[in-house]
Amino acid sequence: MNLTGVELRRIAMPLVSPFRTSFGTQTSRDALLLRVVTDKAEGWGECVAMADPLYSSEYVDAAADVLTRFLVPALAASDALDAHAVAGLLAPFKGHRMAKAALEMGVLDAELRAEGRSFARELGAVHDRVPCGVSVGIMDSIPELLDAVGGYLDEGYARIKLKIEPGWDVEPVRAVRERYGDVLLQVDANTAYTLADARHLARLDPFDLLLIEQPLEEEDVLGHADLARHLRTPVCLDESIVSAQSAAAAIRLGACAIVNIKPGRVGGYLEARRIHDLCVANGVPVWCGGMLETGLGRAANVALAALPGFTLPGDTSASGRYYRTDVTVPFVLDHGHLAVPTGPGLGVVPLEDELAAVTTATTWLAV
Numbered sequence: 001m002n003l004t005g006v007e008l009r010r011i012a013m014p015l016v017s018p019f020r021t022s023f024g025t026q027t028s029r030d031a032l033l034l035r036v037v038t039d040k041a042e043g044w045g046e047c048v049a050m051a052d053p054l055y056s057s058e059y060v061d062a063a064a065d066v067l068t069r070f071l072v073p074a075l076a077a078s079d080a081l082d083a084h085a086v087a088g089l090l091a092p093f094k095g096h097r098m099a100k101a102a103l104e105m106g107v108l109d110a111e112l113r114a115e116g117r118s119f120a121r122e123l124g125a126v127h128d129r130v131p132c133g134v135s136v137g138i139m140d141s142i143p144e145l146l147d148a149v150g151g152y153l154d155e156g157y158a159r160i161k162l163k164i165e166p167g168w169d170v171e172p173v174r175a176v177r178e179r180y181g182d183v184l185l186q187v188d189a190n191t192a193y194t195l196a197d198a199r200h201l202a203r204l205d206p207f208d209l210l211l212i213e214q215p216l217e218e219e220d221v222l223g224h225a226d227l228a229r230h231l232r233t234p235v236c237l238d239e240s241i242v243s244a245q246s247a248a249a250a251i252r253l254g255a256c257a258i259v260n261i262k263p264g265r266v267g268g269y270l271e272a273r274r275i276h277d278l279c280v281a282n283g284v285p286v287w288c289g290g291m292l293e294t295g296l297g298r299a300a301n302v303a304l305a306a307l308p309g310f311t312l313p314g315d316t317s318a319s320g321r322y323y324r325t326d327v328t329v330p331f332v333l334d335h336g337h338l339a340v341p342t343g344p345g346l347g348v349v350p351l352e353d354e355l356a357a358v359t360t361a362t363t364w365l366a367v
């Protein structure tokens with residue numbers, strides 16, 4: 001397969017409701033899609049970086065720049081393009097895992113469409129549908145939170161995740177437990193606490209949470225290992241797990257009992273599968289995290305979530321959790337599950353009119 005060029009497509013999609021986390025409030029998704037054109041087929045990639053470097057050091061403008069100046073030219077230099085070789089070709093450039101993941105995803109999609117194979121087949125999916133959880137933001141009041149949670153439970157979500165931060169943690173969890181009983185429940189701090197908060201975070205232990213996600217800062221792996229010894233609630237890492245190597249170190253150091261796998265954060269779906277395999281070998285449950293992907297990234301995430309080690313519901317929510325209109329046929333919850341796409345590659349393609357309506361800029365990178 002030979003690369004003809006890559007189209008960078010900037011899109012802006014309004015969120016159905018503001019989404020507040022410990023690092024800020026989002027009201028729209030400024031994202032970057034890649035259309036990878038080869039002599040055999042076209043493929044789509046989605047970069048999960050946010051507009052601002054608040055979740056991680058990456059941000060959309062930087063991803064577009066590093067793809068334009070370094071990553072796409074690096075692929076152009078190779079003659080027989082092979083998705084499994086992309087990570088190696090991009091390795092000389094440090095970091096920028098979300099940008100690299102988007103490019104690898106586009107090449108993999110093109111290759112699989114040309115071969116007539118789905119992401120699910122390529123990654124090793126063993127289920128044809130996956131149970132879905134939902135991530136619930138920080139709200140202005142407990143009653144507002146309880147209404148939002150009730151709505152998602154009515155929609156059929158299998159698991160509730162509450163965003164927390166200092167000042168919004170024990171009470172919201174207590175309120176959800178008191179109102180909704182033993183619903184599968186977990187929390188995500190997005191690095192908002194420090195080890196000094198250990199005693200306070202232990203106040204979450206009586207609520208039988210599935211996990212507490214990323215309580216401490218990304219690089220504080222040892223801190224998470226210390227914290228885990230003070231909590232009954234299992235510690236799950238998100239931001240800290242950027243590769244199979246970092247997953248191995250975190251597991252060995254006792255920093256996490258569960259891993260949130262996000263293909264964009266770790267450099268792509270192939271690295272995500274390696275992390276899955278590593279966690280399974282170590283008896284560490286995994287689940288698929290979300291970065292408010294469009295239906296393109298959502299399709300690939302649902303395929304990944306169908307691998308055997310994904311034993312916990314992920315943040316693979318329906319399109320309607322975030323967007324009134326998706327750029328693909330929307331993913332709709334069916335009895336708390338999403339169906340794994342079966343078509344070649346991602347199994348979905350952007351809808352021309354919907355994509356045009358949200359496109360803010362298009363750049364063609366010829367190679």
Ligand SMILES: CC(=O)N[C@@H](Cc1ccc2ccccc2c1)C(=O)O
Pocket residue numbers: 019021026029048049050055135188190238289290291292315
């Ligand atoms: C579903 C969920 O909670 N995702 C991230 C946080 C997050 C929150 C808001 C975002 C807005 C734009 C892009 C990525 C974003 C990621 C997490 O698990 O930590």
Ligand SMILES: [Mg+2]
Pocket residue numbers: 188190213214238239260289
């Ligand atoms: Mg998280």
